[in-house]
Amino acid sequence: MQASTDPAWMVAERYGISEQTVWKWQGRDDVHDRSHTPHRLQTTLTPAQEAVAVALRKALLLPLDDLLAVVREFLNPHVSRSGLDRCLRRHGLGNLRALKPKDPKPAHGSVKAYAPGSLHIDIKYLPQMADEDRRRYLFLAIDRATRWVFVRIYPAQTAANAQRFLRDLQRAAPMKITRVLAEELAAGQGIEIDLTMPDGKGGRKYITPHVLKHTAITWAVQRGAFLPDVASYFSTSLETIERVYWHHSPDHQRSAVEAMDRRK
Structure with missing residues (x-):
């Protein structure tokens, strides 16, 4: 086909192909088929939004559909399920089962049940993007009972931003917040935090x-x-x-x- 001097329409009729295919092969120096994968992947998420989605997947271990709902609410309302799935696969997070800890389950024991309103709060560092001059911080809260998620991104990990997060969290929560769990965050920073206060009866109660x-x-x-x-x-x-x-x-x-x- 490449060596033929016949017109493209004649070669196309001879081999039962289109003229565009003839022109494509005549313009190449080799005879090897090339990848059909697009050189530039079409994606709705920006690199910064992808970084947040990846951090949420790692921190919360959310299934694809749950993560899609969170990403659409807080990051990008136009992201598709297939696009988010491709994003997770590119970052090696496509298999949720592989992300979960593989510690052996105890032979006996009970699962601690949480009532709605028991929220776990955590803070994650986000990777610095090429167009940014510093890293950002992902503040996230998840209700242990309903798996409801609340997310905010701030430029610094300060007390003022923590106050803003708690205020916005209380406004947005569809349930009454009765308990805040931050033990894992405290342990990661080497700090012991007591989120209880005297209950007036000689015991302790959780700070709301x-x-x-x-x-x-x-x-x-x-x-x-x-x-x-x-x-x-x-x-x-x-x-x-x-x-x-x-x-x-x-x-x-x-x-x-x-x-x-x-x-x-």
């Missing part, structure tokens, strides 16, 4: 996001924050801030003290 929010508001007022800003930031009415937290402010009863001082 409401308690953390109460503490954060108290600290903000103690530092002299503008009360309307506090109310807006913590999604709490100004009336509640003034009634419950105003006595923590350094300006509390200041005018009365100054008036008494002027009488001396």
